[in-house]
Amino acid sequence: MSPLDHKLLRDLWRMKGQAFAIGMVIAVGVGMLVMMTGLVTSLKETRAAYYERYRLADVFAPVTRAPDRMAGRLAAIEGVSAVEPRVVGAALIDLIDTDLPVQAQAVSLPDFHSPRLNDVFLTDGRMIDSSHTDEILLLQSFANVHGLRPGDHIQATMNGARRSFRIVGLAQSPEFLYTTAPGELIPDDARFGVIWMSRSALAAAYDMQGAFNEALLSLSRGASEAAVLDAVDRLLGSYGGTGAYPLKDQMSNLFVSQEIGELETSSKVVPPIFLAVAAFLLYIVINRMVQSEREEIGLMKAFGYxxxxxxxxxxxxxxxxxxxxxxxxxxxxxxxxxxxxxxxVAYFKFPFLVFDLDPASFVIGVSVSILSASVGGLLVLRRVFGLTPASAMRAPAPADYSRTGTIGHALNRFLDQTSRMVLRRITRQPARMAGAVIGIACGMALSVSIITIYAGFDRIIDLTFNVMDRSDVTVSFTHAASDTTIFELRRMQGVTLVEPVRYVPVVLRHGLISRRSVITGLSSDARLVRALDADLAKIPLQNGGIVLASALADILHIRPGDMMTVEVREGRQPALQIPVTAVAESLLGSPAYMDLNALNRVLREPNRVSGAYLTIDKARASKIYTALQDMPTVAGVSLKSDAEIAFKVLLDTGAGAIRYVMGAIAFIITFGIVYNAARIAYAERSRDLASLRVIGFTKGEAAFVLLGELAIVTLIALPLGALMGYYLSFGIAAGFSSEIYQIPVVFDSASYGFAAIVVIGAAVASGWLVKRDIDRAELVSALKTRE
Known part of the structure; x- marks a missing residue:
């Protein structure tokens, strides 16, 4: 080992604390990049493998009732490689552990063979026997929540008739990775289940013998998706087809894709921010560290290196x-x-894991770290190498503190000797101090932005469930019923307020952009669920226009005053031209609102409702739930309190859970920045501090000279970091937002105060660690020049 390599090891050991702190700042930035890109790659690979292995359909074609012979005609469409007709229907499951019936979807399986498309993964028990009409498979996640196992019996209402079933197996399916009750956005395994039955048994339950009400299609490679969709709609139109749609618009896949897309966006936006901060800090650290080695560089050159x-x-x-x-x-x-x-994997209900990493993340992370370190070192070394050995070994000329300026001269009369030393160093080395200020400000900005995002998630819950939705219960009907049903609800004892609502599935088109959505028809005097603007003021639903959520308006590239094509996907399925009258603030989902009477008028279906919002007397809740369950038109009942709990779980277990990891990383980087600033200052001034001790200064006075500088730099950095954090918050919030939920940027004094406490706490801890080294320093060793 050469002498220089010996010196290298000794230098690394001498500065082990500082080297570790710098390394940790780099590590957390690289770690976040590797983690987030790895998650995106793994989830995409797992989803693709799951879809392929269990043959998830490429096209879904719902229809009112089509004869089985139509399956052959669908298979003859150019580009279609396989067709699977099936029967699906809504069901209500009665459970002992809940007062409300739980909504479910019943899905048929072929009697004598495995499904060509949308196969199921059996996790427990066995497959159903078509000769036993009471046997079912149950969605595993739903069964686990309610403690149901193979061999148990459940009661379910299908097509108005209550039936008893025996669970013979538990299953998962790529079609139901993200399960929500009809009309809802928030997944909740406790409130929505899936039942698989034999085709013959389910057809008998829904009067579908010899017919189907949904066709699944897979496409051959190179097939035109748009042409297939048009052909399917032409064939099924006369049988009540409501519009075929591709896999990308299938509810489960849509939400899973959005969650993965949100994580992918975050992986492109957030890690570069952390890496940029780490790279900047590394540049400052290397710059000042090499400058402090000036004399050693001159000595090495004098020895002939x-x-x-x-x-x-x-x-x-x-x-x-x-x-x-x-x-x-x-x-x-x-x-x-x-x-x-x-x-x-648990959140999305994948049955297996394909864990993979993105090699590019390793290359980018390591390259950024090496590049920033190289630039920081070479820029400083270039200036030092221009000196002769004698000049390099000579200490740089001391700063001229004789002219302290007007401010310094005015303050000198009020400051003691050590305070004047602190002031002089700050005023006479502004570039060096600016680097430290900017470094600590970056840490403050990260803390502010992350705490602001935390507040934004809390704001979503508060606005969604306390301001925008003030109901207690949402009731959905089996079909668009007469509004006389609303009067029946109002007559129930314990129901204090009822507001009608109608949901109409549509395709919204603006130019070449289209989006499957649902129009929500609200009464003009609605008080429980309202369309609100950015200032949370109620938007009037008037003139037969439509109000779009801001996220939906951005997707369609449409603004108030523009005309939009609305293709209705139920009933007569008219195509309407409706103006957009306003844009509403929505933090959950992307709804579209219309006045209920105007919606029914353009549909030519007066006095129709498909659900209602209720407020109830909690003391009579159980009796109200029983009464609702006995109403033949009620398809489902959901409680807002259950939806709020499910939404909190969604935010804490989906892509939103990354914010906690980011919070920990932001704290590590903040501490690393402040600690490095303190260590660098100590490394630069160790001889000066030792000299002060020799001439009679106490340990406390010597430490004050150094820590006073750190305190002033930290205090100056706080407002700058708060300003940087303000703008940084918008970038991070955009990275977390998706069509499912939009993260608002919420600024309040508490967020800034807490972020300041984090930075000040890091400064106090760093100061304590450095002061401990100052107190332990041997004066003779500190005054010596290193070999």
Whole structure:
């Protein structure tokens, strides 16, 4: 081992605390990049493998009732490789552990063979026997919540008749990764289930013998999806087809894709921010560290080492820290990604895991770390190498503190000696102090932005369930019923307020852009569920126009005053031209609103409703639920309190859970930045502090000279960091937002105050660690020049 390599090891050991802090800042930035890109890659690969293995359909074609012979005509469409006709229907499951009937979807399976499309994965028990009409498979996640196992019996209402079934197996399906009750956005395994039955048994229950009400199609490679959809609609139109749609618009796949897309967006937006902060900090640290080695560089050149050899020595030092931090970050990213992927697999109900990593994330993370470290070191070394050995070994000329300026001169009369030392260093080395201020401000900005995002998630819950929706219960009907049903609800004892609503499935078109959606018809005097603007003021539903949620308006690239084509997907299925009158604020989903009477008028279906919002007397809740269950037109009942709990689980277990990881990483980076600033200042002034001790200053006075500087730099950085955090919050909020929920940027004094406490706490802890080293320093050793 050469003498320079011996020196390298000694230097690394001497500055182990500082090197570790720098390495951790690099590691968390690289780790976040590796973790998030790995999660995106793994989820995409797992989803693709699951869809392929269990043959998820490419096209879904719902229809009112089509004869089985139509399956052959659908299979003859150019580009169609397989067709699976089936029967589906709504059901209500009666359970002992809940007062409300639970909504479910019944799905048929072929009697004598496995499904050609949308196969199921059996997790427990056995497959159904078509000769036993009471045997069913039950969705595993639903069964687990309610403690149901193979061999248990349940009661369910199908097509108005109550039946008893025996569970013979539990299953999962790629079609039901994300399960929500009809008309809802929030998944809740406790409130929605899936039942699989034999085709003959389910057809008998829904009077579908010899017919089907949904066709599944797979497409051959190179097939035109649009042409197939048009052909399917032409064939099924006369049988009540409501419009075929591709896999990308299938409810479960749509939400899973949006969640993965949100995570992918976050992986492109958030890690670069953290890596940029880490790279900037690394540049400042390396810059000042190499400057502090000026005398050693001159000594090495005096002993005959060439510039190339000295460059290689310091480059090794920089690379040891940078590469060590980057590799640690890669390992941290792999470990955290493997831990979080299990959460996502459970959340999305994948039956298996295909864990994969994106090699590009390792290359980018390591490259950014090495590049930033190299630039920081080489820029400083270039200036030092221009000096002769004698000039480099000579200490730089001391700063001229004789002219402290007007402010310094005015303050000198009020400051003691140590305070004047602090002031002089800050005023006479503004560039160096600015670097420290910006570094700590970056830490403050990260803390502010993350805490703001936390507040934004809380704001979603508060506005959605306390301001925008003030109902207690939502009742959905089996079909668009007469509004006399509303009078029946109002007559129930314990029901204090009832507001009608109508849901109409549509395809919204603006130019070349289209979107499947649902128009929500509200009464003009609605008080429970309202369309609100950005200031939370009620938007009047008037003139037969439509009000779009801001997220939906952005997707369609449409603004108030524009005309929009609305293709209705029920009943007569008219195509309407409706103006957009306003854009509403919506933090959950992307709804579209119309006045209920105007909606019924354009549909030529007066006095029709498909549900109602209720407020109830909690003391009579159980009796109200029983009465609702006995109403033949009621398809489902959901409680807002249950939806709020499910939404909180969604935010904490989906892509939103990443915010907690980001919070921990932001804290580590913030502490690393402040600690490095303190350590660098101590490394630069260790001889000066030792000299102060020799001439009679106490330990406390010597430490004040250093820590006073850190305190002032930290206080100056707080407002700058708060301003940087303000703008950074919008970028991170955009990375977290999706069509499912939109994260508002919420600024309040508490967020800034807490972020300031985090930074000040990091400064106090760093100051304590540095002061401990100051107190332990041996004066003779500190005053010596290192070999």
């Amino acid at each position: 060439t510039n190339i050899e000295v460059v290689a020595h310091y480059f090794k030092l920089v690379m040891a820290i940078a590469i060590g931090g980057a590799l640690a970050g890669c390992l941290m990213g792999i470990a955290s990604g493997r831990a979080l992927i299990q959460v996502y």
